[in-house]
Structure formats: structure tokens, C-alpha cells
Amino acid sequence: MKNFLKVALIGNPNCGKTTVFNNITGFRQRIGNYPGVTIEKKEGFLSSNNVDITMVDLPGIYSLTAHSEEELVARNYILVENPDIVVNIVDSSNLEKSLFLTTQLTELDIPVLLVLNMVDIAKARDIKIDHNWLSKLLEIKICEIIANKKIGIKELLKEIIAISKHKSSVGVNVKFEPIIENEILKIEDLFSDKIPDKDKRFLALKLLEEDKQIQKRVQKEDVLHQVEKSIGFLEKNYKDHVEVVTSKQRHLFIHDICKKAISRSSKFQKSRSDKIDDVLTHPFFGILFFLGIMYLMFQLTFFVGAYPTGWLEIFFKYLGNTISNFWPDNSDSILKSLIVKGIIGGVGSVIVFLPNILLLFFSISILEETGYMARAAFILDKYMHKIGLHGKSFIPMLIGFGCSVPAIMATRTMECKKDRLITILALPLIACSAKLVVFTLIIPAFFSKAIQPLVLFSLYIIGIALAILVIKILRLSIFKKESFSFVMELPPYRLPTIASMLINMWDKGFQYIKKAGTLILGFSVVIWFLSYFPINKTGDVSQTYIGKIGAFIEPIFKPLGFDWKINTSLISSFVAKEVFIAQLGIIYAIKDPTDSHALQNQLSQDYSTLQAFCIMLFILISTPCIATIAVTKKETNSYKWALFQFSYLTLLAYFVTMLVYQSGIYIQRFLS
């Protein structure tokens, strides 16, 4: 017997599939990406009865067609990777809907195990499922579990191993109307005898449904000719696409099965979730509740998160000092500087985001697991619609005020890839808390107390307005809007499980460190190099590479009112926005970095109020920190979009700031 098994988990969104996956594999998981797409590939490992099992958690889908990336990934995995068994998890309280996917799986030449999850809920709703009948009608094995209570998991594993051993439980083919069956037969007959019957039927059906992926795989002239003829005939007969017709007949087939195997009261009952939703999706109270939840989430992520972040900062400072002490005071060892400023500084700037990311994903998994996320998307849809996005992009936008890095990671909750990409690209325009640090230092140095809040507010508004503008432009140009198709399931409210939340939190944190961390660290070292070499005894920044670059690009930034000091600090701030202040401090050779008044005095001597505003404007709009770009690269799975984000923000900042500075100069001249 084989002692290595490949098991694929598949099911609708919200069927409890991930809970099953987490229960079975625990922390023995590996997360990657499917090649070329942004979809996560989750694999878990376990051994049971001397069999090593690799379990893959495929994306949650409703159908095995090729209309979305998720569907394609799931289907390709099954067709290409050939798992030993497909485990189809379904919500027992909603069986009829779930069987749509099941009957597509049973049409493949692969063992399928149907897992009825949440049988307790079904029982409570008085839904009776006759196992034997259902199993006979679908021609597959069935088992029952309650995933969130860990009931039935052992039996499930046993069944998986047993079925894989016998290669049984392959399943029924949906019977369509004779007129369609006839055309399927005609196409099947043209395939070579070497292809198993079940595969022939699957291919024939998919070709009739004009499945683009399958069309590419079949090159036979006579087959394609017959397919074209059959499609023409069927469409004329049904006056609709073949796929729409087969979907409908599939539902009828399933409905027949359900009539035989399931008994439930046909009367519509208002569920407990419906009663909660009367309030939570209400146009007024719903928004109120949502704002309250968002407030809590923001507080948890940034204000509670500030404590561990502070501890980490102290720790890295301590670590830096301790290591510095290995060298004599005032040592100008390159190694010391590399370790303390380059590496520890770099690692530190990666790690300090971690508390925020962990807390944010903790909150998000509560919202998702309880089912509230779908409600939030519902109530916000009409507002976000107006700016060209939909409900789910609100949460990342809001988190963006704290930090773009977790905000970009939070766009994962959005199913529509285009909407997600647009949100990611526009997000850095929302002023994050690091930009706020720079603003709060510059504003008091140049503006009177009375208008300080107004200046700060105007910067935030400019950021939001530009974000909306960019979204609208992207919608009209690169991402032409298709006919708007917002369809989503509203899952019933459920209690979240602690294990799932912890695993989710751990996953996100680990991925952030692994993927984004290396890039951030790399760039920190590059910036360190540029500001350390060539070595000069006086510590004069203008002599270092970074200072020279700052001076070299002076002519380019002159129309914006910037000199080499500002340019140099801007380049350094690519590591993190607040570094802008630190770098200016070094340039002005300010002894005590915590003394912001000394720096403010210097700045107000050297620059005009207009210049100060333009500096802040440029920092607001221009490319965010390297962490943001690294996360964009990771989340879009492409350097192209990260580069695009970097370039368009820099260009936008350049032109907007130039426009403001030049108009300012002109108005000043006009007034004087």
C-alpha cells in the first residue's frame, strides 16, 4: 500500500473548510503562492496510521468552471497534480447549494469523499439527511463532522485513507436532457479509446460549455468541428449559452437527489442571523455599529499595538548599544556601523511593524469568522460605489491611516482582483502615522498655533482627494470597469474559533517577515552604505554618496523649492518616513536627536513657510517607504505593480508639489 497520500480539500466559501484544515494539520503548514497568481497555496502535513499525508487547502469556490482565478487554481490542481482523493466539505444546513460543486467533482475521474460539516446546525434546523440514500445517489462515500467542535475528525482521516487505498468513490455523472446527452455522445465518440470514459465525458461537456482552458488542450480538428456544430444546434434549441443550460439542469438533477435524501420544512423561517441582520444591515444603525467596530479595531491595532512596538524599539536600541560597546568609544569601525546602523536598524524597522500586523489580522479574522465582514461590505457598498470601488475596500483604506503595510495586506479580503489592485495602488496616498510624525515636527516650526490643525487637516484631505482621483483614473484607464457584478453570499453568524484566529495571525506575521522582511533589510543596508561612504572624519553628510546624490539632483528638485539637504533626507526616508527627521538632524549636526526644538529652529531659519508646506506635500504624496513597496510586490506577486506604484507616486508628488510651489511664488510676487 502507498504510504504517501496527496489530499485536496475543496468546498464553498464559508463551509468551514479552513477550520477542518487547521484542525487536522495545526501549525504544520506551509504557505506559498500558486505560480503567476496572488492566490495563497496552503499545504499541511500529518501522519496517520503510518501514512504520510500532504493536505492542500484549495481556494473556496462555488463551481469548477474557469471564470475566476480561484476556480482555475482549484481545478488545475485537481486535474494536473492528480491528488489521491478530493475531500469535498459542505455545509449540511445548506446542502442543495453545496452539491453544485460536488456534482462537478463527481464528474472527474478521481475519488471524492463528501464531508457533511455542521451537522449540529442542520439538526437544530430540523433538516434530516438520509446518508445511505445520498451516498447511493451520488455514488460516493460520505462522512459527518462538526469541525469547530473537532467531532468526527479521526473518522474522517480513516475514511480518507481507506478510499485512497481502494481508489473507489469516484461518483455519479449528472444526467442532462437527452438532447444534450446526445451531443455529448457524438463528441465522446471522436476521442481516442485510450482516454478513460469519464475523462471523455468531462472533456466533451467542457467543450460544449466553451471552457477556454479545455479548448486550448484539445487540438483535434474533427472534435472541434463537431463541438462547433453541437453548440450551434443546442443554442438554437435552448436560446441560451450551453453552460447556462447545463447549470440549470445540474440544479434540477441536484434538486431531485435532495428531494429523495433530505427532508426539511419547506416553510421559510426567519433565522437568528436574519434577526441580527435586521439591525446590523440597517442603513442607519448598521453604519453606527460598523463605525463602532472600526473604532475598536483601530484602537486595538495602533494604540494597543503601540506598547509592544515601543518595547521592540527599546529592545533594538538596547541591542545596538550593547553591540556598540564591543568597540571603544568614538570608534569609526565600518563593521560596527554596518551591524548597528545597517543591520540592526534594518531588522528593527522590519520587526516594529509586527505587533500592528498581528493585532490587525487578529481583528480581521474575528470579522471574517463571525461573518461580519460580509455585512460591512453590504452596508458600505453604496458609499464606496460612488468612488469606483465597493464595500470591502473601506477597511484597508481606514487601516491606511495607521500604516500602509498592514492596510495592503488587509486587501486580501477582497475577491475581485482588479478592485484589490486599485486599492493597493491608491492606498499610500492615505497619510499614514509615520507621515504624521513628520508633519507634527514641521508644522509647529512654520505655522501659528491657530492654523496648525487646519494645515494638518488640509494635508489629510489632499491625500484622500488624490486617492479618490487616482482610483477614478485607474478605473477609466488601466482597469476598465466591467458591468458591475457584486454578488456575494451572506453567511450566517458564527462564533469564531481561537485556533483559527491564532493560526491566521501567525501565518500573516510569518509571511510578512519572510517575504517583505528580506527586501526591507536589503534596502536598509543600501541606504546605510550610501550614507556611510566615502568615509570622512568630520561626519559631514554632504561628503557621503547620499549627500552627493542629493546635491546632484538639486536642479531637478529646484522647481519644488528643495535643496540638497531636503533631497538627501527624502532619499533616506525611503527606509521609513520618520527617518526624514532623523536624517535632517544628522545634517544639521544636532547633538540630541530627541530635541525637536533645535531642529525646528534650524528649519525655520533655512526655509520659507511655502517651502515647508511643499516638503510636507511631497512627503504625503511621494513614494511610501520601502516596506510598502515590498508588501505591494508580495501581495500583487509582481515587480511590475510595485514599480508602477513607486513611479506614479513619485511623479504625482513631483508635479503636484511643483504646481503648488510655483503658484505660491507667483502669488507672493503678485502680492508684493
Place this chain on the structure above:
Amino acid sequence: MLLNLLKKKEKAKIFEIKAEKRIKTKLASMGLVVGSEIIIIRNDASGPVILAIKGNRLILGKGIAKKIFVEKIS
């Protein structure tokens, strides 16, 4: 009549979906096909519609709701 004109608690049967193939098959995969019976759970002046279909709840954008023809069942 069109689905978006139905009021809360009204029951209806779908008799035509006038949308492109991609949307039709997506709706079908979520259980919404010609012949399905639905009950409106929420339909406010603006924003999407929430409906019940075979014990399941779906959110439908107004854009799609306007493309679905229904027959009211009393």
C-alpha cells in the same frame, strides 16, 4: 417585474436573467437560476439587495438585480 422593485418579505420566482454568460453562470453556481424561488430579506432605497434562496442568503448589487426578471408569488 424586475427583482430590484420587490419589497421586503415579498416572494418571487425568477423567469429570466438578462446578463452576460459570465454573470449568469456565477449566479447559477450560487444557486440562482431561472425557476428559483426567492424571498427578499432587505431592499433599501440605495445599496444592494439581500435575498433568501433555499435557506441561503445572497447579496446582489442593484446593477445585477435590475437585470433579473421575476414573477411575484403571493
